[in-house]
Amino acid sequence: MNDIQITPELVAEHGLTSEEYERIVKAMGREPNYTELGIYSVMWSEHCSYKSSRFHLKKLPTEAPWVIQGPGENAGVIDIGDGQAAIFKMESHNHPSYIEPYQGAATGVGGILRDVFTMGARPVANMNALRFGEPDHPKTRHLLAGVVEGIGGYGNCVGVPTVGGETNFDPSYNGNILVNAMTVGLADTDKIFYCAAAGVGNPVVYVGSKTGRDGIHGATMASAEFTEDSEEKRPTVQVGDPFTEKLLIEACLELMATDAIIAIQDMGAAGLTSSSVEMASKGGVGFELDLDKVPQREENMLPYEMMLSESQERMLMVLKPGREEMAQKIFEKWELDFAVIGHITDTGNLTLKFGGEVVGDMPINSLVEDAPEYERPYVPTPKREAVDVAPVNDLNKAVLDLVGGPNLCSRRWIWEQYDHMVMGDTIQRPGGDAAVVRVHGTDKALAISTDVTPRYCYADPVEGGRQAVAETWRNITAVGGTPLAITNCLNFGNPERKDIMGQFVGCLEGMGEACRALDYPIVSGNVSLYNETNGSGILPTPAIGGVGVMKNSDRMATIAFKDEGEAIVLIGETKNELGASLYQREILGEDAGAPPHVDLALERRNGDFVRALIENGQVTTCHDLSDGGLIAALADMAIAGGIGVNVAVDGDLPLHAALFSETQARYLIAADTEVAETIRKEAKDAGIPVEIIGATGGDRLRVNNDAVDIPMSELAKAHTDWMPKFMAKEILTTG
């Protein structure tokens, strides 16, 4: 196979430009052979090299006293006190999920779990941020059903609770759905594992599943010599095996409790190639691999195939010499493959042997550091002016349409298919502002939320970037958590288009500002570009996953009204900010004007105030305001508690603005009337806008007498029914 002639066509099929190919020849000092070309092509792909995004990612804030490991490892690590660390990351599996929703989403979950337990953490929570095309699009139901089933199929089986996420619909995702999965794990701060290999001569060990021809680089499919049974194109879709993943988690954690491991890395995208190159590169060493030793699922596998296979549920480790046998016993106990496939060298090269011959020999440095980096040209997104957004006659209908529509309706249909309670520490289940998961055996808990509002990012990338970060911060705050750090998954269209690149740069600028202002650094992340079909890209979607900690998990707030006759307190000032709002889009069918402005200082001041109220036990009912504004938040709280509410809003704003404006940095609190009065005074003293707007009770949602007046039963029904009704028309397959 290595005698295949490298032609310009073959280079192009590997997704490399001719300039990039010249770069390879220069770095190697010769022409690469076929295997080497394959390896360069995946290492220099957008996915592995971040060639379009690296330059801008460098500008993001990644440090804080509690950050143990920022971007650059498999996942970010933060200190949560008492010698414990939270380890987390978010990743996309967009394209595979569009091709094959069940397996695409399932393997996405598998991949992100591995990123986290590779570092020594036991995964304790999964999240999923999903975007689908418009509900009416013929593929939407099928994709949604498959993705949800796949996420559940994998996460439920490995026994990690899926505790939250977000789900949006927008036509821009018709041909490019987004499936972003996040995992959070826990480890001891002195038991964290990294990927830097060390120690010339030390064994390189392969564990997990066998290698097959799964998911080998789409480009290579075109090469006719490639498959023996050429009647059938090899599927590029990988099938996940969550049972093996569960065994792999347990086996790795068992081995990690010993001192045998020097370095460990999961085999993710570009499998054996990227894992070995990254380990060697971080450690400044060379690797020699004997490919005959790689456990293989299929016959006659070639070096090219083994190096590029994306078979799932595999890991690579460097062990201390002499520990192989002990490690092998552990993996045998868990009925997993274990093979010493090579050793560390001092050559600085990745050397591949097969059938006794050297079939590849590449300088590790050139694979990583010589990878191209592009400062792609961009044009900033033009600023939008503020616009007047019209009122509607029938407010009741507008409220019902929003709360009972695709974007605000209950996601119960989704999260009831996820085991969100396994592990026995989920103390705030899906449906609230943030999921809360206890740190096992302690009083502490982690609060987790994923958010982004792509509408805003499209209207104004900088504001949208700020807002995405701020919303996770606010959601964590609203349950009583102290936000500590974020991960992200940056989903955009084609970076070679200047306007798309402008969105990317703008969003990152806003994100960076928000992280700095909120002391809320980025510790890990993932970039997914080229989410585009026939020249039309997705809305810019920088999904943010935030993690916070709660010292005392007994002091936690939820959104549900707890009692009749409680006062409702609105924290934060409401402005006329209906541009790019959900109201504007869903009710008026328009998208215009500037999105709400994010004032980060206000955000912080209001949030810190609210969190203190929860931490000191004054408040157990709280909800932040976001999509749909005040009225949507009130509806959520009333529905969750099964208690009606009656409020009065006055002031200078037109009523529709007061109800639907999406002004940021606002919260609703319900509390006993005396407590509410105290809170009002405290807020006033602190200079925080505050207003007692009404009280809980009754069985209707009412505003200003009967300006809005909807029976709770009708509201709850609209909210609950939309998704099951919508999905009932899905043609269920057979599982």
Add this chain to the structure above:
Amino acid sequence: MKSAVIVFPGSNCDRDMAVALEKITGTKPLMVWHQDYDFETVDFIALPGGFSYGDYLRCGAMSARSHVMKEVIKRANDGVPTLGICNGFQILTETGLLPGALMRNANLHFVCKDVAMTVENTDTLFTKDYAGGEEIIIPVAHHDGNYFADDDTLDRLEGEGQVAFKYTSDINGAQRQIAGITNARGNILGMMPHPERMIEPALGGSDGRKLFTSLMNTLN
């Protein structure tokens, strides 16, 4: 009360079960790996939930044929109280210790939520502390909880008081809304809902506790 929790490859509620047993009985259970089949004498055996062997082929099929189950079957037949939750229930039916089978949920979806069920028989060592007909809330989390047995078997189960719990509404298509059954002797209980997930207010309620206290009060 000395308990054993059997751990199969792919079990994932083993820790939850151990935590519940320790919290309620005060004694840490023995965790028995499926290959350690000559484990010490215990008063009680729990088969936890999860996806043993990935639920591949049929849920519980492979675990039911494992070495450790030969020992469990022997002890259960000797009268040792044995509880199978969710995947544990599936394993018990696959071994034949309990009649019937658990099929794919009627709507084909995995379901994880709190469900209401009634305690049908309080005259078992697992249910003594509940009141007759008591309605309790316990979560389910399963893909294959659709209990099936032929009509004769169902009549017999109902007639002999072997139905321990019934859902108050249709959750998964189970015949006669059966959520849990015992063997004729009454020392083996299999149920789909997870009482170990409902043992403290922070988790959403405590209705699962009485199952464990019933056992403990009987055994001590």
Add this chain to the structure above:
Amino acid sequence: MKARIHVTLKNGVLDPQGKAIEHALGNMGFDGVNEARQGKFIELELAETDREKAETAVDEMCRKLLANTVIENYSIELE
């Protein structure tokens, strides 16, 4: 030798997957599907070369593992 095994639900056992297929086909506009049943199809690659011995062994595998005879029937073909 190759063994092809069909595992099907017994008559009278409700088949949720089969029902779902029936339903889905109806919704998709395929009329005239009176009934659908879903079973399993298992292929084994056996080292055994003696037909009779293979048959006995596979039958035992079916009884002991591959089929749940409370609800399922099985049939074996050898090739």
Add this chain to the structure above:
Amino acid sequence: MKARIHVTLKNGVLDPQGKAIEHALGNMGFDGVNEARQGKFIELELAETDREKAETAVDEMCRKLLANTVIENYSIELE
């Protein structure tokens, strides 16, 4: 008319179920099972009496619903 449909994983696609069956049979002491693959077996009871029309219809059902052609093959027999 009856249609018997076999849905099997394409060559090279990982078959976790098959792998687990192989493993379990080994553990139970059944030696000499070199490989196990698991697929689906679907039986349809059709109102159609014309063979050709039935064949066309079932083929469409397979492509559109019964098989996931990204990872699965199917074959149809009519009786």
